[in-house]
Amino acid sequence: MIFLFSHLCLKIALIISIISDQDFKSKKMKPFLTFCAICCFVGIFRLPIEYYTFLRVLVSVGALIVIYNFLSHKEYNWSTIFIIILIIFNPVFPIYLYRKSLWIPIDTITGILFLLIAFAEKRKKKRR
Secondary structure: OHHHHHHHHHHHHHHHHHHOOOOOOOOOHHHHHHHHHHHHHHOOOOOOHHHHHHHHHHHHHHHHHHHHHHHHOOOHHHHHHHHHHHHHOOOOOOOOOOOHHHHHHHHHHHHHHHHHHHHOOOOOOOOO
């Protein structure tokens, strides 16, 4: 079990090093954010606890990358939303809600937010 966890951490570190320098619209970010969203949507179903541990790690890494990118672009509203997501899905000090009915809307909203970040077009401010 410890070997699998350390292997997962190494993979996550590799993903972070590849993706963290990318913008949201790059070819590397869209698939990763889409994968985070799909995993959140799959989390709606009743699955083994190991999947939810994996989901916590994956969403936390995704949220960290999104927070880093938003803070580097000085977009503090979105970074605040993903800080809340990071706190909820934190694998180090997990928050247990004990009821599946409470996690379903959280997983759904988180998946929608990841898709929104991956595919929404950024508005350009008009200068006069």
